[in-house]
Amino acid sequence: MKLNISKANGTQNHFLIIYSNDSSIHNQNNIIEIVKSSNSNRIDGVLVLSDSHSSDFKMDYYNNDGTWESMCANGARCAALYMYEKNIVTSEKMTIEAGDGQHEVEIIGANNVKLKMSTPKYCSKKIELLEVSGFHVDSGATHFVVEYKNIDDKTVKDLGSKIRHDKEFEPRGINVNFYEVLNSHEIIVKTYEKGIEDLMMSCGSGSVACVYHLSKTKQVESPVHVHVIGGKLQIDFDNEWDNVWISGHAEIENDIN
Numbered sequence: 001m002k003l004n005i006s007k008a009n010g011t012q013n014h015f016l017i018i019y020s021n022d023s024s025i026h027n028q029n030n031i032i033e034i035v036k037s038s039n040s041n042r043i044d045g046v047l048v049l050s051d052s053h054s055s056d057f058k059m060d061y062y063n064n065d066g067t068w069e070s071m072c073a074n075g076a077r078c079a080a081l082y083m084y085e086k087n088i089v090t091s092e093k094m095t096i097e098a099g100d101g102q103h104e105v106e107i108i109g110a111n112n113v114k115l116k117m118s119t120p121k122y123c124s125k126k127i128e129l130l131e132v133s134g135f136h137v138d139s140g141a142t143h144f145v146v147e148y149k150n151i152d153d154k155t156v157k158d159l160g161s162k163i164r165h166d167k168e169f170e171p172r173g174i175n176v177n178f179y180e181v182l183n184s185h186e187i188i189v190k191t192y193e194k195g196i197e198d199l200m201m202s203c204g205s206g207s208v209a210c211v212y213h214l215s216k217t218k219q220v221e222s223p224v225h226v227h228v229i230g231g232k233l234q235i236d237f238d239n240e241w242d243n244v245w246i247s248g249h250a251e252i253e254n255d256i257n
Helices: 028-037 073-085 153-164 204-216
Strands: 005-010 013-019 045-050 057-063 093-098 101-109 112-117 127-129 132-138 142-147 175-183 186-193 198-200 224-228 231-237 244-249 251-255
Touching: 005 073, 013 028, 013 073, 028 045, 045 073, 057 073, 073 093, 073 101, 073 112, 073 204, 073 244, 073 251, 112 204, 132 204, 142 204, 153 175, 153 186, 153 198, 175 204, 186 204, 204 224, 204 231, 204 244
Parallel strands: 013 045, 057 093, 142 175, 186 224
Antiparallel strands: 005 013, 005 251, 045 057, 093 101, 101 112, 112 244, 127 132, 132 142, 175 186, 186 198, 224 231, 231 244
């Protein structure tokens, strides 16, 4: 299978991008092989872009283990930039069809892309497990958000893996986001992501999930700047959370073949 593949990142969340209407790509083994053949040091996921009847294009997101996920905010921002830079979509404003519905996207500057998110929702009351407590939030993908101050990377990996595999979240598992509030407009988020099974440099939908919970508990106000390992994201939202936008750095690095 001959494919044109590009490499991209959104706040150091690393992706391979493929634009193709070939349905045979959408196979777990094929996705795994695409990741292996890229010979890249780190690939978090694969964005398969195709034509859409309802939007400017469709995005299917796959983790690097080949599992499909409903939404990846950083991936969607990179996908929009790719379509714009490749002149497939000529407008700086466009729409994406993703697994959780349609999203508006806008290129707002050099390597800066903002994406409208679906309205998040709680999927649980407070959950206590292991030595922490947190909340299950769906922000397009599912997340367990938990406050944990001064968390080190090793703890993110070790504790995050245990939570991700906890029976509470079987059979699909869950992404785990550890947050720390700096002030009403600034937080830190570190993420352990299922399907990648590692500490992430950035997680867009997880950052939105954390901000949603903190907004609902009156700890933050819009806009919120989220410090992730790979940079900074901005989350803007209204009081009802009907208009939620995430923005930050995105970059198309190079074409692999």
